[in-house]
Amino acid sequence: MDMRNKTVLVIGGSRGIGAAIVRRFAGEGAQVTFTYAGSKEDAQRLAAETGGTAVHSDASDRDAIIATVREAGSLDVLVFNAGVLVAGDPLTLDPDAIDHLIDVNVRAPYHASVEAAREMPEGGRIIVIGSVNGDRMPFSGLAAYALSKSALQGMARGLARDFGPRGITVNVVQPGPTDTDMNPADGELAEQMHSVMAIKRHGTAQDVASLTHYLAGRYASGITGAMHTIDGGFGA
Template sequence: MDFVDKRVLVVGGSRGIGAAIVALFADSGARVSFTYSGSREAAQNLAAKTGATAVQTDAADRDAMMATVREAGPLDIMIFNAGVLVAGDPLTLDPDAVDHLIDVNVRAPYHASVEAARAMKEGGRIIVIGSVNGDRMPFPGLAAYALSKSALQGMARGLARDFGPRGITINIVQPGPTDTDMNPADGELAEQMHSVMAIKRHGTAQDVAHLTAYLAGPHASGITGAMHTIDGGFGA
């Protein structure tokens, strides 16, 4: 894949799927910047390894996050990967924790997408990393998380209409269980997740990154407002 001189911003890029995306686009010739919140050492190491630019930004801080997107532009590609997980009995979960989840998982990708589109070049690409849990939630305790990932689907369909006249596409990538710090392949819940999958293993961050790169490339110019699931059959 050739992204030479394309200007790319990855919101939430220091670890896991985000880091794989940063590395892939940097290796493909793009000028990449990425945000991080608390993982300073991981961000610095990734920046040194890839030549990308790391910018500390809390995705829950709307104004700061929008300013980071604006200052990184005009962008060719914006990928929103930041996300948080809150799990537990909804009757006992801290409401502030749920609101923080909604701030990062719903409000932030909406505002980042809109801000990126303001100065985005004709034919630009916006990609948001969602989750197969936007389609299917077979386990208790994750209602708020599933709510946030389902919300992205409506956002993408609506913004696809709004940005389509400029040739700007917006798509949601929906990973299933993926081997990251948040959801390790050898974690205590891995067997439970594998039990409902057709391919009974975690996916890799690199697989998700390559799907993202395809959607950002020239052959995906007619794909927009769509959900792209990569989940080993978790939702089958």
């Protein structure tokens, strides 16, 4: 699928899954801009490696994320990958931390998607990286995180209806345990996660990037309002 001359914006692209997505699209010839919040050095290295453009933007700031999307101009593809995780007893978690999670995981992808659609050409693609935890939560302490990932499902279904007449697709990619610095394959919780998986290993960021790339391509023009789980059977 030829991505040459396609304009792509990846929100949250400096590390992990986001960086793999940047590399995949840039490697296919797309003009890629990606945002970062706190990983300036990682972002600079990735921009030098891929020829992409790194932009500092705080996904928890509604006005900032809208401005970032607007300034990127007419996009062929928006990938929203930014996200935060807050874990613990809901009776003792800091309410401000939960509100921050909702700002980044729910409000930001909604506003970014709407802003991108304003100038997006016919046949554009909006892809949000969610989580299998939107479907299944087998562990305690992650209620707010699961809430935020389930919210993306309703958002994608609704926006798919809203933007469908223009041929713009809206999809959610739902990874399970994926080997990144935030969730390493040899981390202390790996055995617990693998215990509920059919394929008992972490996936890779490249796997997620490949699925995202497919959904952005011409052969996915009829796929919209859908959840695409890539989790090694975590949710089976």
